Amino acid sequence: MKLFMDVHTVPGATKEGVAKAHLEDLRVQHKHNAEFVSYWVDEKAGKIFCLIRANDANAGIEAHREAHGLLPESVYEVTEGH
Numbered sequence: 001m002k003l004f005m006d007v008h009t010v011p012g013a014t015k016e017g018v019a020k021a022h023l024e025d026l027r028v029q030h031k032h033n034a035e036f037v038s039y040w041v042d043e044k045a046g047k048i049f050c051l052i053r054a055n056d057a058n059a060g061i062e063a064h065r066e067a068h069g070l071l072p073e074s075v076y077e078v079t080e081g082h
Contacts, residue, residue, distance in 0.1 A: 003018070003080060004052045004060055006072035011046040018048055024067035031066070034059040051078075067080070 018041045019036070025036045034054040042049055052060035057075040064071055 001053045001055055003017050003037075003078050004054060004075050005078045006050045006057075006060055006064075006075040008048040008050070008070055008072045009046055010048055010070060013041060014043060014050055015041050021068045021070060022050075025063055028066045029063050032059045032063040033061045036063070042077065056075075059071050 003038060018039060019028070022036065022039050029036050034052055037051040037053055039050045048070075050060065050064075052063075054060055057077065060075065061071060
């Protein structure tokens with residue numbers, strides 16, 4: 001499976017709200033062959049970043065669509081560094 005980082009712009013996003021949305025992603029991820037690994041929130045900028053393991057970028061997008069409808073404006077295939 002590949003790793004993807006997606007980026008959402010959600011003005012007014014809060015840590016608490018994103019945590020709830022992430023739980024919804026976890027609830028449906030298996031239906032889309034995706035694994036939501038982690039997420040980050042920049043409340044000031046209204047940015048949310050999600051790290052997803054999946055065969056393709058569309059798996060994460062479709063999981064987001066079903067879970068809460070907050071779709072990313074961009075998705076990047078990434079390689080883990082140490």
